[in-house]
Amino acid sequence: xxxxxxxxxxxxxxxxxxxxxxxxxxxxxxxxxxxxxxxxxxxxxxxxxxxxxxxxxxxxxxxxxxxxxxxxxxxxxxxxxxxxxxxxxxxxxxxxxxxxxxxxxxxxxxxxxxxxxxxxxxxxxxxxxxxxxxxxxxxxxxxxxxxxxxxxxxxxxxxxxxxxxxxxxxxxxxxxxxxxxxxxxxxxxxxxxxxxxxxxxxxxxxxxxxxxxxxxxxxxxxxxxxxxxxxxxxxxxxxxxxxxxxxxxxxxxxxxxxxxxxxxxxxxxxxxxxxxxxxxxxxxxxxxxxxxxxxxxxxxxxxxxxxxxxxxxx
Amino acid sequence: xxxxxxxxxxxxxxxxxxxxxxxxxxxxxxxxxxxxxxxxxxxxxxxxxxxxxxxxxxxxxxxxxxxxxxxxxxxxxxxxxxxxxxxxxxxxxxxxxxxxxxxxxxxxxxxxxxxxxxxxxxxxxxxxxxxxxxxxxxxxxxxxxxxxxxxxxxxxxxxxxxxxxxxxxxxxxxxxxxxxxxxxxxxxxxxxxxxxxxxxxxxxxxxxxxxxxxxxxxxxxxxxxxxxxxxxxxxxxxxxxxxxxxxxxxxxxxxxxxxxxxxxxxxxxxxxxxxxxxxxxxxxxxxxxxxxxxxxxxxxxxxx
Numbered sequence: 001x002x003x004x005x006x007x008x009x010x011x012x013x014x015x016x017x018x019x020x021x022x023x024x025x026x027x028x029x030x031x032x033x034x035x036x037x038x039x040x041x042x043x044x045x046x047x048x049x050x051x052x053x054x055x056x057x058x059x060x061x062x063x064x065x066x067x068x069x070x071x072x073x074x075x076x077x078x079x080x081x082x083x084x085x086x087x088x089x090x091x092x093x094x095x096x097x098x099x100x101x102x103x104x105x106x107x108x109x110x111x112x113x114x115x116x117x118x119x120x121x122x123x124x125x126x127x128x129x130x131x132x133x134x135x136x137x138x139x140x141x142x143x144x145x146x147x148x149x150x151x152x153x154x155x156x157x158x159x160x161x162x163x164x165x166x167x168x169x170x171x172x173x174x175x176x177x178x179x180x181x182x183x184x185x186x187x188x189x190x191x192x193x194x195x196x197x198x199x200x201x202x203x204x205x206x207x208x209x210x211x212x213x214x215x216x217x218x219x220x221x222x223x224x225x226x227x228x229x230x231x232x233x234x235x236x237x238x239x240x241x242x243x244x245x246x247x248x249x250x251x252x253x254x255x256x257x258x259x260x261x262x263x264x265x266x267x268x269x270x271x272x273x274x275x276x277x278x279x280x281x282x283x284x285x286x287x288x289x290x291x292x293x294x295x296x297x298x299x300x301x302x303x304x305x306x307x308x309x310x311x312x313x314x
Numbered sequence: 315x316x317x318x319x320x321x322x323x324x325x326x327x328x329x330x331x332x333x334x335x336x337x338x339x340x341x342x343x344x345x346x347x348x349x350x351x352x353x354x355x356x357x358x359x360x361x362x363x364x365x366x367x368x369x370x371x372x373x374x375x376x377x378x379x380x381x382x383x384x385x386x387x388x389x390x391x392x393x394x395x396x397x398x399x400x401x402x403x404x405x406x407x408x409x410x411x412x413x414x415x416x417x418x419x420x421x422x423x424x425x426x427x428x429x430x431x432x433x434x435x436x437x438x439x440x441x442x443x444x445x446x447x448x449x450x451x452x453x454x455x456x457x458x459x460x461x462x463x464x465x466x467x468x469x470x471x472x473x474x475x476x477x478x479x480x481x482x483x484x485x486x487x488x489x490x491x492x493x494x495x496x497x498x499x500x501x502x503x504x505x506x507x508x509x510x511x512x513x514x515x516x517x518x519x520x521x522x523x524x525x526x527x528x529x530x531x532x533x534x535x536x537x538x539x540x541x542x543x544x545x546x547x548x549x550x551x552x553x554x555x556x557x558x559x560x561x562x563x564x565x566x567x568x569x570x571x572x573x574x575x576x577x578x579x580x581x582x583x584x585x586x587x588x589x590x591x592x593x594x595x596x597x598x599x600x601x602x603x604x605x606x607x608x609x610x611x612x613x614x615x616x617x618x
Binding site: 024029036049113123125128132143229260267268287288 | 439441449
């Protein structure tokens with residue numbers, strides 16, 4: 001008998017010749033193969049269902065209106081621009097918090113911290129990654145936003161800023177763990193060479209290790225951003241849910257509404273098949289495309305680095 | 315800094331002195347740099363411990379036997395949260411039922427069968443993308459496919475299926491890594507003794523990879539247990555003061571319940587909110603702890 005796909009690492013060495021055809025083995029191999037393809041199938045299905053329900057929005061709502069500045073579904077205004085800017089401002093704010101903290105923490109864990117500190121810090125950061133976002137949103141309502149209102153003297157603490165702070169916390173673990181992996185992967189020889197020519201540990205870290213790991217760090221930032229854009233519950237709970245165009249600097253301390261929060265807040269109340277329903281799926285399509293682009297760029301960065309370092313080290 | 319020649323002849327005197335000359339400033343820079351990095355690490359870690367500590371402190375007094383085992387009463391303002399606890403448990407279990415076999419099988423394919431070709435690269439891109447899709451988009455997808463198209467309705471089944479697709483990339487990546495860590499010699503020996511490929515995988519490779527797979531599974535399920543957005547339109551019930559009795563029932567769930575009582579119900583006692591948050595993080599973080607323990611014990615016991 002032959003292996004059904006005949007392209008194995010093991011099968012060609014397996015002493016199966018001369019035995020009768022092994023049905024069990026063949027079926028299992030086929031099942032495993034199908035499972036292997038499942039990820040592609042699911043991505044395809046997700047895209048298909050989003051398009052099926054979301055594409056009609058392009059015909060039902062005039063394009064100028066769909067990308068207009070008014071989101072007021074009850075009156076039939078479905079302009080997604082306020083939601084796009086809402087997501088944008090909250091994400092930018094989150095990255096302003098999470099990128100310096102995340103990279104700093106990763107450098108601290110990977111380069112400075114003694115072993116025992118590292119053994120404490122890594123699980124703690126993982127712990128943050130495991131905290132359900134709804135818990136952070138809950139504390140955002142009860143603790144964070146009253147503080148913000150008090151300190152910044154705002155009419156309400158439920159603002160883009162509150163969302164940014166929570167999202168920063170949610171993006172942090174992703175950034176820390178991937179950036180730390182990237183820093184860890186920098187060959188020992190790079191550091192040794194820098195230290196040997198007289199650089200201080202700080203100069204080595206800043207001038208050699210970090211630049212050498214920069215594509216991994218960039219990937220970390222991109223994936224953290226992906227998490228921030230896609231996060232739903234925490235932002236929905238603390239950003240105040242006001243779908244207004246967020247284009248001024250003061251928008252950061254005003255209530256906004258993100259794309260994700262809009263879907264979560266309104267999907268439960270719309271009739272399936274209505275224009276509103278289709279627009280919500282259309283927003284889902286936009287989110288899908290955004291995450292696709294971010295992830296493809298992020299993985300392309302990693303692949304490029306891998307091939308380059310392979311060239312250098314070979 | 316002196317040239318390399320002087321360093322080979324007089325490593326101590328010449329090079330050493332010039333090193334020390336500029337070193338005061340450099341050491342100051344280094345001290346500031348290290349200080350800043352330590353501060354960022356603190357700024358990351360302190361809020362985490364504060365969040366957990368605060369919820370434990372505030373919620374501790376609300377958690378009683380009645381709270382854990384009772385049904386909600388008086389519009390959820392009194393009584394317990396048993397249906398939400400059971401619901402989250404069932405959703406997690408349902409997610410495991412679908413995602414673990416599929417995810418592990420997919421990992422076996424990638425680690426043991428697949429060649430490096432365009433199709434395999436496509437699978438990897440698909441996995442990366444699945445991992446990045448926003449959770450609320452999974453909710454939309456589950457609503458479209460499971461609830462409406464397949465007519466499973468708003469049910470534990472629909473919600474579990476939705477969560478399992480979301481969990482899949484985590485399980486596949488972790489399981490593949492665990493399988494690849496098993497030394498090639500294990501496979502060679504098994505095959506040389508007459509084992510078929512599947513026998514080798516099932517009896518030799520998989521058992522060796524169990525701790526790694528388990529860690530990944532638990533971390534994936536931990537995320538599923540804490541998620542709200544994917545179950546929002548696929549299986550979560552606003553208020554359902556009884557236990558579900560079929561997979562086609564909707565159910566209350568801890569994360570959604572916390573969302574409901576902290577935003578949708580006016581006059582909700584803060585105690586109950588903190589209590590619910592505490593139960594949720596204990597549920598989720600005990601899974602995290604289990605994963606950490608399994609990982610470190612397996613690492614200590616590994617023979618290769």
